[in-house]
Amino acid sequence: MADLHLMYLNHQNNTIHYIRFGSGAKLLFCLHGYGENSEEFRALAEQLDKAYTVIGIDLPLHGKTVWRQAEFLPPDLQLILLSIAEKEMPGTSQWALAGYSMGGRLALTLAQHYTSSITKLILLAPDGLKLNFWYWLTTQTRVGNRLFRQTMNNPTWLFRAMKWARKAGLLNQSIFKFSHRYLDDPEQRNQLYERWTLFRNFRPDTTLLSHLLKSSKLPALFFFGNYDRIITTRQGERFLQKSGTQARLYIIEAGHRLLKPAFAATIAERIYQQPA
Structure with missing residues (x-):
């Protein structure tokens, strides 16, 4: 089982709660779905802890994070990641980034604005590929x-x-x-x-993202549940048709909840297979 540490970061007038799993040489940030918290990534982190130090963040208005600002912008999240990276792995300015459901929309937005910071992009049933x-x-x-x-x-x-x-x-x-x-x-x-x-300020531009994934050759892994009726595999297939050979799509025999322990080993294996 991965070592687990409960941590806090003061960011401006806010308190960010996060969990650090494991102590691998690579850094992986994880952004959870709506109404959830960083604990959702525990099972996946336990499969990755030999290679990654996994940081699961409680997003604003979720978990134990206390957010006092009226707005939350992509630069806020990027600065939070930079601050945690400096705290946990001094000198680190690049990392792998994973996002599930709503967290996928946030991860896609960061990939759009801060592509050079990301070594690998992992999207699990990501929101944001289709305009709602x-x-x-x-x-x-x-x-x-x-x-x-x-x-x-x-x-x-x-x-x-x-x-x-x-x-x-x-x-x-x-x-x-x-x-x-x-x-x-x-x-x-x-x-x-x-x-x-x-x-509301996390709005990925899928056309621009497709171009960025092609031009930057950023490794991107997209996971979808075969029985997911909320975020369908078709959304991923349409996006990946435009996104070049560095993007990979994987279908899990699951519904929307891809972070269940039963799927952790399969997802981790695909992450290991994709070089960063």
């Missing part, structure tokens, strides 16, 4: 954000619309259940509003 109209409307427009706030306070109309869409076959059962997981409880709805709004 509702996310754009609720986070990028004033009217949409106001409606989002009002809906989270009183979601009756939304529940009715979702139920109608489900009966009409316009909303699959996986997304229906996934949505209710975060909408049924008032506190969860409030967190959804705050988190979506805070992370």
Whole structure:
């Protein structure tokens, strides 16, 4: 089992909580999914600890991280990674970067803006490869954000619309259940509003990313669940068609939750196989 250390970093007026797994010579940062925390990467880290020192970060408004700023920008996250790298491996300015689901969107955005910092990009069911109209409307427009706030306070109309869409076959059962997981409880709805709004500045440009992956020859590994109805393999296939030979796509016999211990060894094997 990988050695585990609970750590904190003061960043401006914020306190960042992170977990360090193992003590390998290479550095790997991991960004978790929505509503989760750095513990989600434990099983994968235990498969990688001989080669990597794995750093799992509790993102703002998640886990034990205390975030007091009104905004969270890509330069903030990059500076946090640089600060942790200097603390854990002095002199290190490059690292592998992994992101799962929402964390994948953050990782893609960092790869777009700070390509030279990344030695290997690992995306697990990553959000951000396809424009989500509702996310754009609720986070990028004033009217949409106001409606989002009002809906989270009183979601009756939304529940009715979702139920109608489900009966009409316009909303699959996986997304229906996934949505209710975060909408049924008032506190969860409030967190959804705050988190979506805070992370609104992480918007990867897939066309630019495709070009960057080609020109930089950055090794990129994309993992998708064969039965994932939330972020489908088709999204990855379309993106990789434009992204050159350095990008690899792997299909896991799983749904959306790729960080389950059952899949850790398979994913780790693919990471080891791809040189950085």
